[in-house]
Amino acid sequence: MLRAPFLYLSRRRGLQRFVTRQKLTARLAYRFVAGDRLEDAVRVVKEVNARGLTASLDHLGENVTEERAAHAATEDYLAAFERIATERLDANVSVKLTQLGLDISPDLCRALLERILARARQLDNFVRIDMEGSAYTQRTLDLVFALHEKYPNCGVVLQSYLFRTLEDVQRVNALGVRVRLVKGAYDEPPSIAYPKKSDVDACYEKAMRELVLHGVYPAIATHDDRLIEATRAFAREHGISGDRFEFQLLFGIRRDLQERLRKDGYRVRIYVPYGTEWYPYLMRRLAERPANLLFFVRSVLRERRAA
Ligand SMILES: Cc1cc2nc3c(=O)[nH]c(=O)nc-3n(C[C@H](O)[C@H](O)[C@H](O)COP(=O)(O)OP(=O)(O)OC[C@H]3O[C@@H](n4cnc5c(N)ncnc54)[C@H](O)[C@@H]3O)c2cc1C
Numbered sequence: 341m342l343r344a345p346f347l348y349l350s351r352r353r354g355l356q357r358f359v360t361r362q363k364l365t366a367r368l369a370y371r372f373v374a375g376d377r378l379e380d381a382v383r384v385v386k387e388v389n390a391r392g393l394t395a396s397l398d399h400l401g402e403n404v405t406e407e408r409a410a411h412a413a414t415e416d417y418l419a420a421f422e423r424i425a426t427e428r429l430d431a432n433v434s435v436k437l438t439q440l441g442l443d444i445s446p447d448l449c450r451a452l453l454e455r456i457l458a459r460a461r462q463l464d465n466f467v468r469i470d471m472e473g474s475a476y477t478q479r480t481l482d483l484v485f486a487l488h489e490k491y492p493n494c495g496v497v498l499q500s501y502l503f504r505t506l507e508d509v510q511r512v513n514a515l516g517v518r519v520r521l522v523k524g525a526y527d528e529p530p531s532i533a534y535p536k537k538s539d540v541d542a543c544y545e546k547a548m549r550e551l552v553l554h555g556v557y558p559a560i561a562t563h564d565d566r567l568i569e570a571t572r573a574f575a576r577e578h579g580i581s582g583d584r585f586e587f588q589l590l591f592g593i594r595r596d597l598q599e600r601l602r603k604d605g606y607r608v609r610i611y612v613p614y615g616t617e618w619y620p621y622l623m624r625r626l627a628e629r630p631a632n633l634l635f636f637v638r639s640v641l642r643e644r645r646a647a
Contacts, residue, residue: 377615
């Protein structure tokens with residue numbers, strides 16, 4: 341019931357400045373975000389790697405409205421790749437196209453993305469293009485498909501709440517593009533997306549099967565025990581070994597699950613966001629599980645009573 345209000349808040353940029361300045365909300369955010377600086381993300385990735393897991397770094401930011409900000413985001417990603425290489429981290433990066441200026445100019449966005457992809461290719465690394473709201477789905481896929489031949493080191497994300505996704509799965513599989521499969525984190529109308537969780541999950545399972553069977557090293561990104569078990573069972577039944585796909589989970593969520601999958605011998609990648617632009621990211625995490633807010637408020641109240 342609270343999903344829609346949090347997703348509404350995630351788009352209210354007027355609130356962003358106010359909310360991010362509050363010490364209490366910042367404390368809540370840092371349960372899901374590594375910290376403000378690349379330094380913080382590097383520290384978290386080292387811990388993640390030490391636990392036998394890999395990572396994907398996300399420098400938070402989206403829907404930039406100034407070219408300057410898109411250029412700055414590009415420099416930040418180039419710096420992240422340098423750090424990954426010099427510190428020998430087991431990590432790639434995740435990028436949002438609206439962070440590279442897609443709303444300002446598709447040509448600018450493409451040019452900046454190519455700079456990142458070219459550097460990643462030199463360093464033998466990989467760039468995942470995150471999927472944003474449905475206004476960007478086609479444009480994101482078009483750009484990835486256009487660049488994939490030149491830069492096979494880029495992959496995309498598909499969202500199982502969209503009706504179109506099973507068709508998109510056929511297309512990416514035919515082109516050999518690597519996919520991260522997610523349920524979808526934005527507010528979409530019932531004309532294009534399943535409103536019911538059971539339908540989103542059913543579509544996820546169908547897409548997972550196609551990707552695990554015919555895709556190129558797919559990433560099954562979910563914290564949903566049932567879908568994770570379905571993936572494991574499907575791979576077993578079809579003799580697909582655990583090194584042909586990976587599970588992905590978000591930093592700060594279900595550490596028990598991260599450990600269990602690793603212990604069972606699966607490849608697990610943790611999505612590690614960092615940076616000061618955490619407001620929309622936090623609102624989406626609260627939309628997925630409003631109880632996060634309740635737990636946090638309770639723990640703060642307990643601390644205050646104890647003080
Ligand atoms: C690595 C990764 C990358 C992603 N990239 C994208 C992307 O590019 N585009 C996009 O639209 N979406 C992305 N998402 C988000 C995704 O679309 C879902 O919104 C999110 O993963 C929650 O759905 P779920 O699959 O975990 O299943 P759910 O059915 O929502 O949750 C299953 C269980 O997971 C736990 N859980 C889920 N969310 C939370 C939370 N916020 N806090 C605490 N526990 C939680 C709960 O125990 C819950 O019962 C990504 C998710 C992951 C894991």
